[in-house]
Amino acid sequence: MRRNxxxxxxxxxxxxxxGMIGCVVGAIIDPAxxxxxxxxxxxxxxxxxxxxxxxxxxxxxxxxxxxATARPPLDAAIATMPLASLAGIxxxxxxxxxxxWTHPASxxxxxxxxxxxxxxxxxxxYVVLWNLLAAYALWGARAGRLPIPxxxxxISGVGLIVLAFSAGFASIDWILSLEPKxxxxxxxxxxxxxxxxxxxxxVLLTVALFxxxxxxxxxxxxxxxxxxxxxxxxxxxxxxxxxxxxxxENLRTEIPWYLKRLDSVWQPAIYVSxxxxxxxxxxxxxxxxxxxxxxxxxxxxxxxxxxRLAHTWLxxxxxxxxxxxxxxxxxxxxALGGAMVMLFALGLRCARRLAPAGAPIWTADHG
Amino acid sequence: MxxxxxxxxxxxxxxxxxxxxxxxxxxxxxxxxxxxxxxxxGLDRIIHPRPQRLLPGLMFAxxxxxxxxxxxxxxxxxxxxxxxxxxxxxxxxxPAFAVSxxxxxxxxxxxxxxxxxxxxxxxxxxxxxVFEARAFARASRDRFVICIEASDRxxxxxxxxxxxxxxxxxxxxxxxx
Numbered sequence: 195m196r197r198n199x200x201x202x203x204x205x206x207x208x209x210x211x212x213g214m215i216g217c218v219v220g221a222i223i224d225p226a227x228x229x230x231x232x233x234x235x236x237x238x239x240x241x242x243x244x245x246x247x248x249x250x251x252x253x254x255x256x257x258x259x260x261x262a263t264a265r266p267p268l269d270a271a272i273a274t275m276p277l278a279s280l281a282g283i284x285x286x287x288x289x290x291x292x293x294x295w296t297h298p299a300s301x302x303x304x305x306x307x308x309x310x311x312x313x314x315x316x317x318x319x320y321v322v323l324w325n326l327l328a329a330y331a332l333w334g335a336r337a338g339r340l341p342i343p344x345x346x347x348x349i350s351g352v353g354l355i356v357l358a359f360s361a362g363f364a365s366i367d368w369i370l371s372l373e374p375k376x377x378x379x380x381x382x383x384x385x386x387x388x389x390x391x392x393x394x395x396x397v398l399l400t401v402a403l404f405x406x407x408x409x410x411x412x413x414x415x416x417x418x419x420x421x422x423x424x425x426x427x428x429x430x431x432x433x434x435x436x437x438x439x440x441x442x443e444n445l446r447t448e449i450p451w452y453l454k455r456l457d458s459v460w461q462p463a464i465y466v467s468x469x470x471x472x473x474x475x476x477x478x479x480x481x482x483x484x485x486x487x488x489x490x491x492x493x494x495x496x497x498x499x500x501x502r503l504a505h506t507w508l509x510x511x512x513x514x515x516x517x518x519x520x521x522x523x524x525x526x527x528x529a530l531g532g533a534m535v536m537l538f539a540l541g542l543r544c545a546r547r548l549a550p551a552g553a554p555i556w557t558a559d560h561g
Numbered sequence: 562m563x564x565x566x567x568x569x570x571x572x573x574x575x576x577x578x579x580x581x582x583x584x585x586x587x588x589x590x591x592x593x594x595x596x597x598x599x600x601x602x603g604l605d606r607i608i609h610p611r612p613q614r615l616l617p618g619l620m621f622a623x624x625x626x627x628x629x630x631x632x633x634x635x636x637x638x639x640x641x642x643x644x645x646x647x648x649x650x651x652x653x654x655x656p657a658f659a660v661s662x663x664x665x666x667x668x669x670x671x672x673x674x675x676x677x678x679x680x681x682x683x684x685x686x687x688x689x690x691v692f693e694a695r696a697f698a699r700a701s702r703d704r705f706v707i708c709i710e711a712s713d714r715x716x717x718x719x720x721x722x723x724x725x726x727x728x729x730x731x732x733x734x735x736x737x738x
Contacts, residue, residue, distance in 0.1 A: 434659065441656050444648060480621075482612060 202403075203539040210532025216525025227518040229288035230510060231526035236282045237368060238392060238506045238527065239534045243278045243328060244361060245393020246271030249421075250331040251357070254350035260417035263407045267400040270541030271393060274534055275328035279321045281530050282368070286317065295374045308371055320364050327353050361386055372513040376451045380436045387429035391471070392502040394422050399495035400542070406488050419485035419494075423475065426498065430472035458512035463504040471501030503527065563737040566690040567593075567710040568721045569697060570730035575601045578705035581728045582607045585709065588724070592713035596691070596700040616681055620674045627669025631662035690738030708736065 221228040246268045253261050261268075290296045295308040302308075330353060362382030370381055398418055401407075407414055440448045455464065475494045484490040511518065572578045578595055582604060585593055595604055639645065640652035650657075679685065691697050691708050700706040709721050718735060725733045 434656075438656050438659065482617075 200539075203536050206532045206535035206539065208532075209528045210536065213525045213528030213530070213532055216521060217529045220519070220522035220525060224519075224522075225288055226291035226516070227522055228526070229285050229292050230514060230518050231522045232530070233282075233285040233292060233368070234506045234510050234523065235526040235530040236285055237510070238503055239281065239530050240278050241389035241392030241502065242271045242396050242534060242538070243273075243275035243393070244324070244357070245390045246397065247275070247324070247327050247331045247357060248354070248390055249394070249397075251327075251350040251354045254347050255354075258417060260414040263401060263405070263411055263414040264397065264418055266405065266542060267397045267538075269332060270400075270538050270544075271397055272328045272331050273541035273544075274537045275325055277533060277537055279324050282317065286314070289313065293371055293374075295371060298374075302374055304374065308374055313367060316363065316367055320360050323356060323360050327357055358386065361389065369509050372510065373451060373454075375447055378436050378440065378448070378451075380432050380439075383432040384429065384436060387425060387432060388502060388505060390425050391422070391429055391498055394425065395495040395498040395502070396538075398422060398491055399499070400538075402488050402492035402495065404542075412486055415491065416482070416485045419479050419491055422494070422498075423479040423485075426472055426475045426479075430468070430476070455508060455512045459517070460508050460512050463508040466504040467501045467508060469501070470497040471505065565711045565718060566693075566736040566738040567708045567716075568718055568725070569691065569694045569706060569708045569734050569736050570725035570728070571696045571699070571732040572705045572707070572729070573703075573731055575604075575705060577729060578707060579604055579607060581707055581725075581730070584728060585707070585724070586610070589715050590709055590713055592716075593707060593709040596697065596706040596708070598701055598703060598705075601705070613681075616674065616677050619677045620670050623673030624666050624670040627666040628662055630669065631665030632658055634665075635661055690736055693738055694734050694736045696732045696734045704731070 217228060217232070220231065249264070250261075250268055250272065285292065289310055293308075293313075295302060295305065296310055298305050298308075306312075330349065362385075365382050365385035369385060370376065370378070401415075401418070437452065440452060443449075455461065474497050478484050478490055478494050507523065511523075570581070572581060575597070578597065579601060582593075582595055586607060593608070595601075595608060597604070635658040636653055639654070639658075644652045646652075647654075691706075694708075696704075697706055707725075709716060711718075722733055
């Protein structure tokens with residue numbers, strides 16, 4: 195971290211205030227629309243700490259000296275977990291306006307699972323689990339040496355499984371249950387990949403803007419870009435598989451989910467999501483030299499972030515017949531995003547003190 | 562007397578062979594190769610510092626061609642030659658074609674990569690002049706060997722021999738083929 199991201203934090207504060215004003219005005223005019231907008235913002239920004247935890251836990255098991263470059267922003271990303279996980283509350287206050295299953299028709303068979311009490315119990319469990327995992331992921335950094343003692347790596351393994359399942363159930367609760375009759379078994383993978391790509395894009399964008407490594411560490415960027423390339427391919431793969439299976443089956447319970455999106459005003463978001471979330475990153479990162487190119491990596495990260503934003507709106511908004519004013523959508527993204535970026539920048543300054551840039555840390559053997 | 566193929570030198574550690582390769586490269590030698598009992602990390606980048614451009618380019622071209630071919634045979638079959646109405650879907654249904662298109666793209670790309678790799682490495686090749694050298698025998702066991710070939714622009718047998726001596730070679734030998 196060479197340059198101080200101070201101006202970045204100031205800009206984030208300004209945007210946060212602007213967004214908050216928008217949200218307050220929006221919540222007074224149309225509380226239901228505010229809940230929808232805030233849900234999208236919540237779903238988008240949650241990707242940052244979730245991706246941070248995932249990458250740190252994976253690294254505990256795999257090793258790789260790229261962590262020396264990625265660790266400070268990853269720590270900062272994980273430290274946003276308390277805010278990111280609790281930020282769902284403003285949206286869930288208006289639960290009845292978001293989810294149809296809160297006032298179910300008699301033919302809905304899964305009310306034992308989809309009811310407000312069970313929903314909030316599950317939400318509390320996710321918050322607790324994720325914050326515990328965040329604390330565990332950060333705890334390694336506090337020791338200032340290897341991420342974890344080798345004898346404890348089983349916790350990382352179990353932690354990854356817990357994280358995968360809890361995030362999967364959360365994505366079903368928050369997104370898939372908007373349409374309680376729709377079901378797709380692969381959806382938890384698409385949302386997990388989407389969250390991971392969001393977080394990794396923010397982390398690598400931070401590295402590209404403020405902490406581009408020099409000399410020997412330059413090759414870390416090739417590794418990190420490779421991870422990003424792999425997960426964008428994975429996202430495209432699972433997303434397309436879901437579409438292909440549902441398109442081929444053409445069943446009345448499933449195909450309306452896609453038709454609703456194709457017929458809505460959010461239709462362009464489909465193409466934005468695919469083009470900026472897969473096509474552009476894939477072809478740019480395919481070539482070895484661009485993986486180490488600062489501008490190329492930064493552009494790919496911004497492109498992925500825009501695509502994830504479009505994708506989140508695409509998942510949520512077409513489920514509602516009443517349109518949300520677009521300024522309110524943007525205001526919600528800015529309000530939570532600004533707060534997240536401020537916390538992230540604060541964490542970045544602390545992480546810098548904890549892990550000196552030149553220290554030979556986390557160099558596990560890998561061939 | 563057979564023509565001179567090159568001069569071979571034997572080193573006893575991986576560090577020594579890396580050091581020697583870096584030094585030769587620095588002095589302007591280009592046509593030389595190292596033979597080691599196991600892959601020495603970093604040695605490849607010292608002898609061939611530029612990334613290989615031909616093979617990735619070839620594979621990318623093959624990928625584009627393979628994808629186009631894969632899509633075309635399905636399009637030709639399903640939409641042009643024998644149009645069949647499947648559940649009212651369009652004849653030219655790209656989601657259904659995508660999987661096979663991808664598979665054929667992979668097939669052609671990997672075939673291009675495999676045969677391209679053989680061509681670039683000039684394989685299969687059952688004989689190489691370096692086998693003639695007595696010193697080469699231990700390259701597959703416990704010694705690290707460098708051979709500067711006579712086709713190098715700067716090659717001069719006596720200069721090369723002196724160079725290897727300075728670099729601390731255990732054994733130096735001229736290879737004829």
